[in-house]
Amino acid sequence: MNGERKAKPMGPIPAGYAADASAMLLIGGERADALVERAGDTPLFVYDTALIGARIAHLRAALPAEIDIHYAIKANSHPALLRYMAGQVGGFDIASGGELALAMAAGMAADAISFAGPGKRDDELTAAIRAGVTLNLESEGEAARALNIAEKLGVRPRLAVRVNPDFDLKGSGMRMGGGAKAFGVDADRVPALIRRILDAGADWQGLHIFAGSQALDAASIAETQAATLALADDISAHVGAVPPLVNIGGGLGVPYFPGDVPVDVAHVGQELGRSLSQSALAQNGTTRFAMELGRYLVAEAGVYLTRIVDIKQSHGETFAMVDGGLHHQLAASGNFGTVVRRNYPLAIANHFGAPASHIVHIAGCLCTPLDKLGDAVLLPEASVGDLVAIFLAGAYGASASPAAFLGHPAARELVLGA
Ligand SMILES: Cc1ncc(COP(=O)(O)O)c(C=O)c1O
Structure with missing residues (x-):
């Protein structure tokens, strides 16, 4: 364990996500690696409409019948x-x-x-x-x-x-x-x-x-x-x-x-x-x-999957460099709507639920120090090729990030159940 630094906490992983027997994250009942294969590559947003439908039904049941629900499409x-x-x-x-x-x-x-x-x-x-x-x-x-x-x-x-x-x-x-x-x-x-x-x-x-x-x-x-x-x-x-x-x-x-x-x-x-x-x-x-x-309906139904392409040490700290970044997920980097940067919930999708043992920075592929998707997060040991899952990606991800910055490809998007 690289205990040089204290881990910084992450937000809570939303309900509705689990792993299969091989500790692979399931989204809408499908393996994260299979979804990436279906989409063709990472980085990839996956949106599970079953979670959105359940969310809307839950909200309708809670609200008075006179209140209709409209969707602010800026979220996604x-x-x-x-x-x-x-x-x-x-x-x-x-x-x-x-x-x-x-x-x-x-x-x-x-x-x-x-x-x-x-x-x-x-x-x-x-x-x-x-x-x-x-x-x-x-x-x-x-x-x-x-x-x-x-x-x-x-x-x-x-x-x-x-x-x-x-x-x-x-x-x-x-x-x-x-x-x-x-x-x-x-x-x-x-x-x-x-x-x-x-x-x-x-x-x-x-x-x-x-x-x-x-x-x-x-x-x-x-x-x-x-x-x-x-x-x-x-x-x-x-x-x-x-x-x-x-x-x-x-x-x-x-x-x-x-x-x-x-x-x-x-x-x-x-x-x-x-x-x-x-x-x-x-x-x-x-x-x-x-x-x-907007976000209440769709945020928790989305996961952003990005692959670790390099792992390096700097001054005793571990950096996992991924093929995604703030050009797709600006909000997770702390540069959209927050004053103080804090960690979104994230996980190693192919070790989902495994014991967390390593403190690591998840750095995006843009050459700016702003492009940090996880700051000193405690995760299972990760390797090049592993998939990082960033949750709460259903709102203000693809629709609110500077996709053209530095000329990297746009993220792929999969909508499950639609
Ligand atoms: C007029 C208006 N409607 C809807 C929204 C959506 O907000 P949220 O996604 O937080 O529900 C916003 C967000 O700024 C807004 O300005």
Whole structure:
């Protein structure tokens, strides 16, 4: 054992992963090495739709029946995964013209797609209005441009307003509301904008209130949802019109790091039921409600497999160099959405569950010190040719990493069960 350094902890390996009798990691019941052979090579993302389906069913059972589930496709927009998701959720939330094309190609109905995101270009607004997708307007200026474009096209646009609430989602990894923000229209200016939309004869679709992302504390999530529903009531009362849809945002996180615990969705569901019972809009019989979720639905269903191509010693420490890196899995390197670098859960896929005995750095193949996928992690002894599995790779892996950096090949992707 190379005990020169103390091991640094890793996050928890998600439920649903096991090994066969030869200690080979199974993903969706298939051996990791067989999946690599099927895909042709490493690095490889594998997404197991059975885990996604189970996750959605678990969430639906916990949430009040009034709450529909939408998928924010920014988390993972692989075409086959999107086709699967189109049959599982009530809508897609998109953030660009590129995602619009992907969402439509996956077979999601245009009237179940909403497009949020600051800085929408005119060509994106045009494509969305033509397609009949709902625009979640981020500003008064964007509203004016959308109305102009729709008039020129001779189309009645579907418009909702994204609200910048005066609160944020406490404990969230990414705060999207409260104070001066690039996202949404400040809450006190929303009623006037909605009146302008209605006066222009547009098809007002409702409100989008997204206060934050990656929260694990059920009480904070519940508190934000209660405030969101109260804000929707308040805006509706000021406008004197009932929104067809209130998108209450999402923010349910997943445990990535040591000490993280899963969200207690039963508690979130109970509290949301209580908040809905106090919401005037929830009593009117016409307003629909939705949550908008990305990582909670897909993160744990993905594994990134990368092969050890070299093992070296430096100043008494062991480095296993892999053929993947932050160009595919930026988040696992600690350079996407975290302030302090911590270790994602990872394993040697062909010694899964074997006793951990060696402290090793898992270094990516990019020539930057940022490209570290595991920092002083305690693993079974590894050799050149072994497969490293990095978990939590179903969200913000391939869709959020600088794939073109340094000219390495793109990762392969396999979607199981779709
Ligand atoms: C508007 C909006 N919707 C959805 C999401 C997805 O968040 P998550 O993947 O954490 O659920 C984000 C993330 O930043 C967002 O900004």
